[in-house]
Amino acid sequence: METPEMNQPAASCGANQGTMPGSCAPLAFPYVPMQGPNPTRFSRMEALQTGTLFPGLDLPFKEAIQAKTKLANTALVELMALDFAIDELGLYIVTHAEDQEALQLYWSYIKLAKEGREKYQKMYGPLLQTDLTPEEGYIWLKDPWPWEEGGNA
Amino acid sequence: MFVYEKKLQYPVKIKNTNPKLAAVIISQYGGPDGELGASLRYLSQRYSMPYPELKALLTDIGTAGSLSDTGAGSP
Numbered sequence: 001m002e003t004p005e006m007n008q009p010a011a012s013c014g015a016n017q018g019t020m021p022g023s024c025a026p027l028a029f030p031y032v033p034m035q036g037p038n039p040t041r042f043s044r045m046e047a048l049q050t051g052t053l054f055p056g057l058d059l060p061f062k063e064a065i066q067a068k069t070k071l072a073n074t075a076l077v078e079l080m081a082l083d084f085a086i087d088e089l090g091l092y093i094v095t096h097a098e099d100q101e102a103l104q105l106y107w108s109y110i111k112l113a114k115e116g117r118e119k120y121q122k123m124y125g126p127l128l129q130t131d132l133t134p135e136e137g138y139i140w141l142k143d144p145w146p147w148e149e150g151g152n153a
Numbered sequence: 154m155f156v157y158e159k160k161l162q163y164p165v166k167i168k169n170t171n172p173k174l175a176a177v178i179i180s181q182y183g184g185p186d187g188e189l190g191a192s193l194r195y196l197s198q199r200y201s202m203p204y205p206e207l208k209a210l211l212t213d214i215g216t217a218g219s220l221s222d223t224g225a226g227s228p
Contacts, residue, residue: 048163071164080163087162094209120160127158146161153164
């Protein structure tokens, strides 16, 4: 069992003076994985479930997240998966602008998401306040909102 | 600066409500040392960033922090 005293650095470390040299601070060694070019990718639905598009970045809390949530097969979840993959690729591309394969995939997902949006809107209503809905009138105000029952899955 | 879409970034299923835990989480988002303050700092820091990739990166980090992480939806 750990006692509070065990977590205290030795007096010679001068922790109270603001100095914590190497062997005096053995708490943790932070490590940031460097993402190289052409990393392997999850499918977009797997990415949404896992919380990252890149298996190489799926490091912390691995065991906990392994029990993946079952996601419904709806137009909204499909759009969420596409938008998440687009977010992820966008973050990657910003620092890997020379990766042509990723860029092509990024643009093809954006195209698919545009189609997915139209499909979703026909079924469930506008996603943007500025979406045109002349047949139904101004239905932006219609429930449910995303935080309400039935509004997010 | 941001566009609101009437959908979440990820589906939410609340099995048990827990107001006490919710109070802790909301202060991590919007509280005095929270995500919202941090994200606004990233968005200010980009004005003095000379590298284009990192101007874009700070913009990404700042928008992710201010919108997705605060539960308002995707940026």
